Amino acid sequence: MIKSNGQARKRPAARVTVRPGRPKRPPAADTEQRILEAAHGVFMQRGTAGARMQEIAAAAGVNSALLHYYFRSKARLSEAVFRRAASQLLPAVIRILASDIDLTAKVHAVIDLELTHLSQAPYLPGYLISELTHDPDRARHLVTELTGLVPEEVGRRVLGSLRAQIDAAVRARRMSPLEPEQFVVNLLSLCIFPFAARPMLMALLGADQPGFERFIEHRRADLPSFILRAMRP
Amino acid sequence: MIKSNGQARKRPAARVTVRPGRPKRPPAADTEQRILEAAHGVFMQRGTAGARMQEIAAAAGVNSALLHYYFRSKARLSEAVFRRAASQLLPAVIRILASDIDLTAKVHAVIDLELTHLSQAPYLPGYLISELTHDPDRARHLVTELTGLVPEEVGRRVLGSLRAQIDAAVRARRMSPLEPEQFVVNLLSLCIFPFAARPMLMALLGADQPGFERFIEHRRADLPSFILRAMRP
DNA sequence: GTCTATATTGTGATAGAC
């Protein structure tokens, strides 16, 4: 059986032809963007496998044929959404961790960035974890794309920078020994997990939506001192 | 349009008729169990929406019609798998947290239980987070079923017990103040997140499968003292 | 660029023989 898949029509190049003689419906120069945003919402909630092109089209206010016109297939559309979503936070966090500000400042900066951003996009962690759980190989490609480095290299740089800081602090007796891998994972766990497990936590703690938001604000205040205490000698 | 859905044939009652006169293929008295285990594996990796009945049937070594014979529909099968998966850890953790052993012992017990169990079932957190993200309402029902209590009540009991212990420790100047909600979430975050985000972490840290396992064993040693330091005054 | 059909699978579910 032939898989009709010669690299066919690619994403249209010039769609800036405005020529003011057609008063049908403003040809919506931003259609692609609208579709992408609608797709973002739907994929985020339902996951790639659970999402329906029809629902995305409806959310974008267009016909589902247009989705294929712009993105060729569901797989490509979901890929576009996934990259956009993944690039929202990861690069910024890596940049902080690899920078040369001091350890305490890194802790504060990461907590602040994560909690602020995730409060506005609470579905993000659940979506990313879901996608990566069901297709783990994507992770390597992803890290490579976002940083322009192979994963091993990313790890070495970030962890190397942190190890130097930790070792110095330990020698100065300002900190107890801790592998940089464990430090990073502790920090990310404490920031991200509450959002990833939000539905479960809300049920477990008996919280509603505003209750959860209060919980996060409380967390923003508590987390830095919690982590810094844990790092003391 | 009529939805042909009168509560039809329910799960067969007596399938213990062994009568030794049929040497075809041992009538496999455990077929239902085999199906459930195959389904567990497939749902775990692909998620409910991404799983295919055909793949489950193949994994169980039977025809896909048998899946419907035993479980009636994909929805029911996935529900059975979901409950089984969810009941693996949550009740035991709640029991520890609500028990009357002292706080330090609770920290040790939860860490040990989680890391030991999740090392054997590393997909579990990703699966549960994925399912609950895509269908958040399930969470409330789930907590109710597992504990026999409404969520609000569960929260009150567990958190009440913890708050008393924390308050006592704070008054004795053996601990810094901390809301019981934050305590529980910190504990669970540090244990569960590494497994939930495993693909991403492996890429980020440049680790392979055995590398990840070593990382977790290292964590088992480090986590208790990390958390206990964070709790000190 | 955008729409209305329509083609083409994929996939859950049922009927009925053994």
Add this chain to the structure above:
DNA sequence: GTCTATCACAATATAGAC
């Protein structure tokens, strides 16, 4: 209980008019 068809429909994808 288990299998071999087969149904019915949902969902992606394409053709072609405007």
